[in-house]
Amino acid sequence: MANEMKVKELENVVIRFSGDSGDGMQLVGTLFSNLSAALGNEIITFPDYPAEIRAPHGTLSGVSGYQMQLGAKKVYTPGDKADVLIAMNPAALKVNAQFLKPDSVVIIDTDSFQAEDLERALFLTDNPFQELGLTSVQVVAAPVTQLCKKALEGIADNKQALKSRNIFALGLVCWLFNRPLEIVEKLLSEKFKKKPVVLQANLLVLRAGFDYGHNIHAAVSTYRIETIPHQKGFYIDVNGNKATAYGLIAAAERAGLSLFLGSYPITPATDIMQELAARKELGVKVMQTEDEIAGICTAIGASFAGNLAATSTSGPGLALKSEAIGLAVMAEIPLVVIDVQRAGPSTGLPTKSEQTDLMQALYGRNGESPAVVLAAISPTDCFDAAFWASKLALEHLTPVILLTDGYIANGSSAWRIPDLEEYPTIQPPYVQPEMAKDWKPYHRNPENEVRYWAIPGTEGFAHRIGGLEKDFHLSTICTDPENHQKMVEVRQAKINKIADVIPLQEVLGDEDAEVLVVGWGGTYGHLSEAVEKVRESGKKVAFSHFRFIQPLPKNAEEILKKYPKVLVVEQSLGQFAGYLRAKIDGFAPYQFNRVKGQPFVVSRLVEEINKIADE
Amino acid sequence: MFEAKDYKSPQLVRWCPGCGDYGVLNSLHKAMAQLAVAPHNIAVISGIGCSSRLPYYMNTYGFHTIHGRGAAIATGVKVANPALSVWLATGDGDCLAIGGNHFIHAVRRNVDINILLMNNKIYGLTKGQYSPTSARGFVSKSSPFGTIEDPFRPAELAFGARGRFFARTIDTDVKNTPEILVAAARHKGTSVVEVILNCVIFNDGINDSIVKQENRPDRTIFLRHGEKMIFGKNREKGLVRDGFTLKAVTIGENGYTLDDVLVHDTTLSDPFLHSQLALMDGAELPVALGVIRDVEAPAYEEEMERQIAEVQEKKPARTLKEYLMTGDVWEVK
Incomplete structure (x- = not known):
């Protein structure tokens, strides 16, 4: 019967899943985006979650959302306004009303649109749609909670039924978009393989949601999005933080070095540390340190000892790391500093995104303290940017600050798994045995002003470096004014000359x-x-x-x-x-x-x- | 084989004449020769302060870093390359004020680094302000009417952070200090060696009542594992238990015999007695010198390597691509 419905053929469509922060909206959003990516759609996603882990149930401050844009052609953003909204409660409807297109489809759970629910979301009447001026939207009003309970009768308790509401909604969305359930079933089986009861419940509820849509003959638009051929290869769905972590791993692999990350949890950068901490099979060493400063300082120590070393943070953490970045500038050691920018100043809006740390990255240090600054442009570009940041740090013995932001860090899209041979080599300027006789730690290659790197454990090159100014020729501590002027200029020239090796700007x-x-x-x-x-x-x-x-x-x-x-x-x-x-x-x-x-x-x-x- | 001179850098040493740091430096050169680790396999890290100049005078790899952060940087060095012998030269301000957080966490993690805490109870490089180990009431440029705060006692802080190795020595004691530094280096995990140190310029003579040759025998006790806790000019005194506290007695008087004198055991996992020994202040009880605590525990960097090996046994991926292919992958043909 579904084929009698009006089917909209669209080039792209914007979907927003929304509910309480405990409703599992991020999970179903991710599942639907993975499903769509697997079917060959272009896709960009963006989770929008509140700062509170669990705000009071059903309130406006607790609404958590997950938006995505699917397309047959290239998709650049998660979209401005939604074609489809899944609102698990009145608060979600209210918060998202401003993001709806006039003829959008809104799916609600009528069981959670009762009088007390409306009251919690500060509605004054019993008709939330009218109150919000949503007169032209197409509403699918389903008693989701009851239907979940019914589907799970004799199989799971009411508690599980309530937990499965999000999966019911997912089933309904799959119907709306003419998506076969097999792929979601496979994804769910993988996700809940250790919890057979939860898995069984979710599979039943998924099917119930799909069938409900099929059977109600709802007079709403359903959608079909054409798929486009991608470049051949193997793909995964990746967000910016994961891509950043992978870029660091790839660079370490390409450079033949071990990877070390010193870090401290901070929204929205924590995922980078977590991803790397889980990659022990690849030999990655991660330290969750006592504070932001120790995060960068352990990394500086690891870099001195010859690892590819990085630290990950957000704006407030970058502020705490300033002095240590200055040390890396002065000692001239490789270091990657990742700042996943969030809205500031101070604690600001930790879960929201901004581009306001640029000046801090460029100039937020004492003294003339130049560092390389890069900015990733999309979730998948975080991989390339982290690779570039590592390459420049290692080949030019300098700290590199990589700016990403909360938006691309959490946003995701499909990414072709690359062969590392597609990426340039990374060749740090190691000291060579024949240099040992006259070598000094701050002797430079005149072409790019980069010094040579002697790693502890290398015989014949024991040396001392530090944060004090040193003599250009002798590399010993030096307070001579002319020498200081020269060293300041040399450190700046070293950074300027990196322009010789980076790609030209495109228009x-x-x-x-x-x-x-x-x-x-x-x-x-x-x-x-x-x-x-x-x-x-x-x-x-x-x-x-x-x-x-x-x-x-x-x-x-x-x-x-x-x-x-x-x-x-x-x-x-x-x-x-x-x-x-x-x-x-x-x-x-x-x-x-x-x-x-x-x-x-x-x-x-x-x-x-x-x-x-x-x- | 190595000699002490193999560890000396050609750099002219620039501490004030008579500074206690000279003694520590000489002892360290000797200890390293005894340990026979090649200079290029040693990294000496420091923060900021007079004592933090030390790496420049070592013919090893050295890194003079920023104020207070030496412990964190040394931690990174050791974790990145566990084969290196890693030392931290630090002072009471660098280690216990601005760097206090890194110090306690390094000790808690038990990274195998050797911390030389040169404690002269004063800020020397900034010219004479009180430090976190200065006694209550101490008059300095920044406390012209005396301090109104209690000092840290480094041993207490180290034990509070679950420290497994704590030793104490005197800057000028070049006879015993090398032995203590060797013990610190051989201990797997964070070793803290507090050096009672004299600042000739800003705090000259504060330790005299304890360290002067005529006072030292009665005001200090040199502890050695497995030996009786005996001290005094004629080695006539000993430490005995007195309820929950310690008591100094004269052997042969008041019914105390040599059998009553405690035998030092550095390996007690309970830090209670070590703490009592380390907190003896030279008034009623002699200041304890030597290795006070030396307890085995897993070293952080070894645990890191062990965990990596364990995970590698279970998971076959060794390259990024191999790992990524194990995820939710789909193919476009």
């Missing part, structure tokens, strides 16, 4: 455009989509997105000066725009700055680009 879109849109880091997806939309409407726009911040690619100035109008878009009050102004004489861009802790809204970006193009 996408129209060569002869009037407007160049410039972004950096995790906003790539939203900007790409916005620029594409403006170009589809017939306007000429160029787009250049930065991954390498310090040093800038060699052609950055040329690009930024080439277009009549440049619009710098970022989730700060203009830190990148300010940095570019300082680097490029006379550069005067337009700016679009939003600091809301939320991803950009593509339609708003389109509006802004149009405005500037038409000016």
